[in-house]
Amino acid sequence: MQKKSLAFALTVILSGGASQVHAEMTHADSVNTGKQKSITCVSCHGEHGNSTMAMFPKLAQQNAGYLVNQLKAFKDGTRKDPMMSTLAMTLTENDMVDIANYYAEQKIVAEPAKSDESAEERAEHETLVAQGGDLYRNGDLKREVSACIACHGPLGEGNKPAAFPALKSQHADYLIKTLNDFKSGKRSNNPENMMHMISAKMSDAEIKAVANRIATMK
Numbered sequence: 001m002q003k004k005s006l007a008f009a010l011t012v013i014l015s016g017g018a019s020q021v022h023a024e025m026t027h028a029d030s031v032n033t034g035k036q037k038s039i040t041c042v043s044c045h046g047e048h049g050n051s052t053m054a055m056f057p058k059l060a061q062q063n064a065g066y067l068v069n070q071l072k073a074f075k076d077g078t079r080k081d082p083m084m085s086t087l088a089m090t091l092t093e094n095d096m097v098d099i100a101n102y103y104a105e106q107k108i109v110a111e112p113a114k115s116d117e118s119a120e121e122r123a124e125h126e127t128l129v130a131q132g133g134d135l136y137r138n139g140d141l142k143r144e145v146s147a148c149i150a151c152h153g154p155l156g157e158g159n160k161p162a163a164f165p166a167l168k169s170q171h172a173d174y175l176i177k178t179l180n181d182f183k184s185g186k187r188s189n190n191p192e193n194m195m196h197m198i199s200a201k202m203s204d205a206e207i208k209a210v211a212n213r214i215a216t217m218k
């Protein structure tokens with residue numbers, strides 16, 4: 001399995017990247033055009049892709065290749081969401097590339113620490129984050145949960161050439177939802193089923209812990 005995913009990662013590294021370039025536009029022009037085209041996204045995904053509501057994923061600083069893949073998946077129906085599926089139908093491939101280039105250039109903002117937390121709540125959160133950090137770095141050898149760090153990077157920055165998504169500073173509740181969607185197969189687009197195999201082995205407690213850890217990564 002290890003060997004197979006490595007070979008897969010290499011294939012995407014060698015074939016990736018090209019989809020983020022327009023034949024007739026410079027990168028800077030594409031980013032500017034993308035900003036205009038992203039006006040319809042702001043109501044849910046927030047200013048500069050930093051949404052304030054946890055049900056809407058942040059798009060800021062996400063790898064462009066990953067964003068384009070998701071928009072294509074919403075359009076062709078391999079990833080389904082009542083809001084996104086309809087919207088993606090209206091986007092051309094050039095629109096997707098421009099919008100993705102724009103969001104990739106924005107800075108993601110982490111949630112501020114909660115100020116109304118009691119000492120107990122804070123301690124509980126810290127334990128959760130520590131457990132999640134351990135799983136993120138080391139995985140769980142016995143139960144064959146792969147370490148997230150291998151594909152999503154030490155700082156949750158993702159892997160641009162392979163189009164593995166950045167995860168850092170993402171809303172914990174969105175991460176929990178989407179990991180459960182992988183687990184149940186509701187989110188079915190997924191190269192080589194990598195996330196299906198991993199999430200299937202994760203318990204609810206592990207999903208909650210790792211999501212809380214990732215949300216604090218900056």
Ligand code: HEC
Pocket residue numbers: 037038040041042043044045055056057058059067070071080081083084087099165177178
């Ligand atoms: C009415 C609200 C709404 C609007 C407007 C909207 N989105 Fe979304 N978007 C969502 C929701 C909800 C999800 C999460 C779907 C899920 O849980 O699988 C999402 C997910 C996404 C994702 C996947 C992110 C990830 O981390 O996997 C991308 C990419 C995306 N939207 C791009 C866009 C773009 C580009 C626009 C504007 C053209 C847009 N969205 C407009 C609600 C919206």
Ligand code: HEC
Pocket residue numbers: 005057066069135136145146147148149150151152163164165166167175178179189190191194195198210
């Ligand atoms: C072998 C590589 C690999 C490993 C290891 C891995 N992932 Fe992933 N992950 C991926 C890929 C590839 C995607 C993107 C799937 C797609 O393009 O639809 C992804 C997507 C995700 C997403 C969705 C991001 C979004 O914005 O919607 C989350 C959350 C995630 N992974 C969490 C984890 C966690 C937590 C772990 C560790 C327990 C982990 N991953 C380990 C390859 C990996």
